[in-house]
Each structure stands twice: as C-alpha cells, then as structure tokens.
Amino acid sequence: MTCEQFDQWLDAFLEGGLTSVRQGELAFHMEQCAECRARADEMRLVLAAATSLPRSIMPPRDLWPEIAGRLPARRRNPVAWNRWLPLAAAAVVLVAVTATVTWQLSRPSAPGPVFSASAPPAIVGFAADRDYVLAAEDLERVLAEGRQRLAPSTIALLERNLAVIDSAIGEARAALEADPANADLRALLWSAHRQKLDLLDRATRLTRS
Amino acid sequence: MRRMSIPLLVLSLGVPSAARAQAPAHYGRAIAPDAAVRIFNLAGTVRVTGWDRDSIDVSAIVPSGGGRLMFGGGSMGVKLGIDPPAGEVNYPGSLVEVKVSTRARVWIKTESAEILVTGLTLSADVSSVSGRVVVTGNLEQLSAESMDGGIDVQVNAGLVRLKSAGGAIALRGTATDATVSTVSGAATMVVTGVERARMESVSGHLTFDATFRPGGNYTLESHSGDISIRLPIPFDGALQLTSLEGRVVNRLTRSGVEQTNQGRGELLATASGKATAELVARSFRGTITLEAQTNR
Numbered sequence: 001m002t003c004e005q006f007d008q009w010l011d012a013f014l015e016g017g018l019t020s021v022r023q024g025e026l027a028f029h030m031e032q033c034a035e036c037r038a039r040a041d042e043m044r045l046v047l048a049a050a051t052s053l054p055r056s057i058m059p060p061r062d063l064w065p066e067i068a069g070r071l072p073a074r075r076r077n078p079v080a081w082n083r084w085l086p087l088a089a090a091a092v093v094l095v096a097v098t099a100t101v102t103w104q105l106s107r108p109s110a111p112g113p114v115f116s117a118s119a120p121p122a123i124v125g126f127a128a129d130r131d132y133v134l135a136a137e138d139l140e141r142v143l144a145e146g147r148q149r150l151a152p153s154t155i156a157l158l159e160r161n162l163a164v165i166d167s168a169i170g171e172a173r174a175a176l177e178a179d180p181a182n183a184d185l186r187a188l189l190w191s192a193h194r195q196k197l198d199l200l201d202r203a204t205r206l207t208r209s
Numbered sequence: 210m211r212r213m214s215i216p217l218l219v220l221s222l223g224v225p226s227a228a229r230a231q232a233p234a235h236y237g238r239a240i241a242p243d244a245a246v247r248i249f250n251l252a253g254t255v256r257v258t259g260w261d262r263d264s265i266d267v268s269a270i271v272p273s274g275g276g277r278l279m280f281g282g283g284s285m286g287v288k289l290g291i292d293p294p295a296g297e298v299n300y301p302g303s304l305v306e307v308k309v310s311t312r313a314r315v316w317i318k319t320e321s322a323e324i325l326v327t328g329l330t331l332s333a334d335v336s337s338v339s340g341r342v343v344v345t346g347n348l349e350q351l352s353a354e355s356m357d358g359g360i361d362v363q364v365n366a367g368l369v370r371l372k373s374a375g376g377a378i379a380l381r382g383t384a385t386d387a388t389v390s391t392v393s394g395a396a397t398m399v400v401t402g403v404e405r406a407r408m409e410s411v412s413g414h415l416t417f418d419a420t421f422r423p424g425g426n427y428t429l430e431s432h433s434g435d436i437s438i439r440l441p442i443p444f445d446g447a448l449q450l451t452s453l454e455g456r457v458v459n460r461l462t463r464s465g466v467e468q469t470n471q472g473r474g475e476l477l478a479t480a481s482g483k484a485t486a487e488l489v490a491r492s493f494r495g496t497i498t499l500e501a502q503t504n505r
Contacts (some may be wrong), residue, residue: 008424012487017407017428019449019487021479133427151320154338161392163372168411168432171493175453182470183489184451191409191430192316195392199374202354206338209318 006036010043020183099166126154129173132193139200158203165199168192234278236267241284242310243331243368249290251320253302255268258344259311259328266308272301323358341376357392371396395434403427410434414495418502421446421486429490435498445482451475454494461499 006029012018013026030037147155172189179185240246242263248255253275269278276293291303298309302322309315310491313328313354323341326333335342339357344364353360358379360371370388378389378396388407389396396408397405397416404422408415410431417429418439418457425446429436438450440461450457457466457475464479477499490497 002255012426012428013404015428017247017489019447019485019489020447021447021478021485057290151338154356157339164393164412168493172432176491179470182453184453185493188430188432188453188491188493192411192432195390195409195411198390199392200373201354202372202374206356 001025003029003033003036006033007039010040011195014043014047016063062131129189129193132197136193136196136200136203139197142204143200143207146204149207150203153208154203161199162196165192165196169196221331234267234269234271236280236289237264238287239264239284240287240310240313242312243314244310245286245314245316246307246309247286247288247290247318248305248307249288249318250303250305250322251291251293252300253322254304254325255317255319256304256306256325257315257327257329257333258306258308259313259330260308261311262308265310265313268306269303271303275301275303278303278305302409324353329447334460388395392466417490420444421488423483423485425486425489427486429488430492430493431495432493433495433499434492435495436492438488438490438497438499440499440503443481445484446486446488447480447484448477448488448490448499450477450490450497450499452492452495452497455492456496458498458500460494461501 006026008178009026010021013023018026032111068201122195150158169192172185172192176182176185176189216384217250220426229336240263241413244265245485246265248257256281262288265287267278267280269291271278271291274294274297276291278289279292280287280289289305289307291305293301309329311328313329315329315333315335316332317324317326317333317335319340321336321339323342324335324337326335326344326346328346329485330349333344333348333353334352335344337355337358338384340355342353342355342360342362344351344353344362346363349366350368351362351364351366353362354372356374357376357377358373359376360373362369362371362379363381364386365383367385369380369384371380372390373394374392375394376391377394378385379399380387380397381399382388383401384403384406386405387398387400387403389398389409390407390408391413393403393412394410395414395416396410397418398406398408399416399418400406401420402422403419404425406417406419406425406427408417408429408431411432411433414441415429415431415433416437417427418437419427420441421427421444423445429438436450438448440446442461444461448481451469453474455474457477459466459477459479461477462481464477466475466477477497479499
C-alpha cells in the first residue's frame, strides 16, 4: 500500500467501515510508515475535536452588553442552570467516549487471518459501553424533566424506539460477553449506543423548542 | 329585541373575524440570493419552492384559531412562520407557501406539519416530529429529520443526511456522501455514483441499491433488520457481509457463504473487478441478501 492509498482510506479506517482485508493493510502500512502513523494520530485528534464542536456558533461576547441593556431585569434562576448540567456532563462523556472508541477501533493491529471472527479487532469496548450508559442516563434525566412538553404520541414513539434500542444493546452486550474479541459485535453495540444517544439528544432538543 | 341582538352581535363579530383569519396572508421582499431563510409551522403544511429571483414571496392560509403569520428579518436573513395561539394544544394547521431564491439556505422546523421542498440548489435543513418530509432537486447539502414521519428524497446532491426513528426513509438519485439512519423504520437508498454511504438501523429493513465509485466506501448496519444489497453486474468492489446470528444469502456471485461466530452466523467475502470500492454490511440476526439490480 502506498501513502496515497493510505490517505484515501484513512477516513473509513477511523470509522470502522473497511473490510478486514483493507483494515489489515492500513494497519500494516501504519506500522511501517511513521509519517502515515502521525497523520492518522493527527486525524484522530481532529475527529475528537470536531465531535466536541457546538451545534451552533455563539455570537461574539461583545454583543451581549447591548442585548442585556435592552432586556428587562430578571431574577436569575438557579434551577434553570441545574437543568443544563446533566446535558453538559452527557456531552463531555459523549465526546470522551467517541474519541476513545474511535481510537480503539482504529488502533493498528497485526494483520492476521482475515474474514474471521477471531481476527484481532484491537478494540476494548466495555469501558466505553459503561460511559455510553452513563451519558444516556444523563440525557434520560433531562428528558424526564421536560417530558410534559412532549405530545403523548411523541412520548409513545420515543418509548417504543428506545425499547427497540435497549433490546439491541442488551443482545449485543450479552453476545460480547461470550465473545469479547468479536469486532462486528463491538461495531453493532457501538452503533446501537450512538443511535440511543442521538435519539435522546433529538428528544431533549424537542423539549426545549 | 334583546333576544335578537345577542345572536346578531355574535354573527357580526364572529363571521368577519373568521373570514379575516382564513384569508391568505401575503408578504414579499427582496433578499440576497444566498440569504438564510428560517421557517416554522407546527401543524399543517410548509411548501418551499426555489425560483430564479432575488426575492422571497410568502403566502399563508391560517384558519380561524390557527394562530398568526409572522415575518421578520433583513436582506441577508428572514424568519417566518405561524405563531400558534397561546395556550392552545389542539389548533388547526396552516399552509405556508414560500418561494425563495434557488440559492437560499433554508431551515424548516415543524411538529406535525408536512414539509415539501423543491428547486433549491444550496442547502436545506428540515426537521419535523411527525410530519412527512419530501425533498426534490439538485442540492449541495441536505439534512432532514423526522421522528415518526416518512422522509422521501429524490435529489442530485453532494451531502445528504437523513434521520428518523420510526418513519421510513427513501433516498433516490445521486449523492456524493449519504448517511441514512433509522431506529425501527425501513430505509431505502437507490443511488448512483455515491462515494461514501452509511445506512444504519436497529430493527428496520435496509435496502441499498447502488453503483459503486472507484475508491468508494459503504457501510450498512442493522441489528435485527434484514439488509438487501443490490448491485449491477458486473460490479467493481470488495464486499464483506456478516450476520452474526442470521443468514447471508448470495444471489450475485459464485463465492460461498461461510459459517462464523461459532456456527451461529454466516459470512460472505467476495470481490469483483479491481475491488477499489469497499462495502461492509453487518447485522446481529437479520438476513443479508446480495442480489443483482433489476428495473433501475
């Protein structure tokens, strides 16, 4: 594999979207080429940083005095701030987990037998699994507080889909306990966790709109 | 005399008021061709059409008790929509029809209202809770979300992101980079020349019907839903399909399906042509089927 080919596949490699053959080739190339290894490390940092970007860009701070001057005086509400704390905590955990799992998924491993469940996946999933659970619990708490702002049909839809995801997470987790080295299982578990966090995030945004 | 006056009074106040509310409201003004346009309408319909003019034209039909149309902003950005009646939970939906420059950057948010977008060329970001979303056109970027409503997209686009929970998603056309995500809804992607595609679901059925691009990368994941992969004959790519506790059915190539996961699942690894493109599909217990494209 050339460095140009490595560049071409780097994004997919970091996202776990390559066949075992290609993943092995990239991992092998990375072991041989310090420059590409450094580029992959740099890319991981960029991905982790991108994950932590805010959903929208805040205006410059110097706009605030003018805006504040036009607003009627209002008592600060400490309870409102408390509502944001779990969200902030969940966001921090999500960033940390995503960065960790991305790194773990893309950690170079010795090229071994391909298309085999016993191929070294170089992923450590259970710590990340726990962090995802904690992040989801934080979002669920926020969602529970804003639940009355959602239509009953939306709540029913959410509960139905969260149950589907929880069932999938339970199945994948149980299977991973029996076969901790299975990279496909880890990818499916990770995907279900991301789906859950994404759904909870969308639902909490609905409660604030 | 007094008995007669009350109904008359009600009629004289109520009828003209209802008639006023139901009359179409209309706004129009010049805006920059790439202006940001933010539209909200909780219930009813939002219809956005791109046109070759540097102006925005808004028409709305707001039924009695449905709230009021608001419109504000400047030449670089406009915000408009229906302010729902205060304190009301159930109110009639409104129709908001907007014509904007084809290069406007449009953002739409609804609750149950359906969203229909056509003719935009730059970007659209649409979100609904339970409304249906339909988008057609040649867009650089499209992001569409609906919790429960279906999303039906027919575009030639650069970047496409479609998300739902229970609603079905259909993406047709061409796209450079496409991501489709559902929880329990089915998702279909019938695309040409896509460089990067990701389809994911937890229990929904995924259908991927595509032509590969050299160097393309495609990932399909569904925990318990089936995955159907339809490719042209011949195709140029390497495929790795794994169902950990389900089946893999190969109706396209001569490669054999192997057992995996201690005999509980099946795996197919096959390649054709120069195999510069890669497709990875994985499911926990869904059936993955590889077959030839038909009727494209």
